[in-house]
Amino acid sequence: DIVMTQSPLSLPVTHGEPASISCRSSQSLLYNNGHNYLDWYLQKPGQSPQLLIYLGSIRASGVPDRFSGSGSGTDFTLKISRVEAEDVGIYYCMQALEIPRTFGQGTKVEI
């Protein structure tokens, strides 16, 4: 199985300031079509996870443009350009290349 490792696991942030989360996979998520099969999800307190980013860098429908995903192969980053109060929660990366799907441990973002 592909192991996903996130850092940090806890991220205190300041409103209006940028934030960044790292995700590494135990094997490359770059498929031969040129796409990286890496998703980012946000689980707000008391809610179900919601898709933020897929294919490493494509924002899901309705996701604010302050969220961006980058990286390739085994190293990926989720960036929030200016943190808003509504961005608090736990962020998970997930590899979508293989079955079984595997998630990172989660990064708790708090203001």
Next chain:
Amino acid sequence: QVHLQESGPGLVKPSETVSLTCAVSGGSVSDDDYYWSWIRQRPGKGLEWIGYIYHRGHTHYEASLQSRVTMLMDTSKNQFSLKLSSVTAADTAVYYCARDPLSGLLPGMDVWGQGTTVTVSS
């Protein structure tokens, strides 16, 4: 807009089998573009993929749960289900259903249910 709604018994005794259902509205479980997945979250822990079912009868389960998991689909009711046998306290979790694209070029798990809590206790 596709909507998923989980349902289940809430409380289950150890060694019993828990059955959960995910009702799909605004879309079809027979959609060729999607697997239908179950994910769980134990208290205070992260997300754990359990498995998926596809309408053509194909299933795939997480290896550690494979001997205890069965997923079924009822296309007439537009729903799918998860059965987990021989439950223990370690199976206490919130169980989510979600749709997962078959094609790697569609958005990821973009629709999730609200989750149903399963507590295993005597």
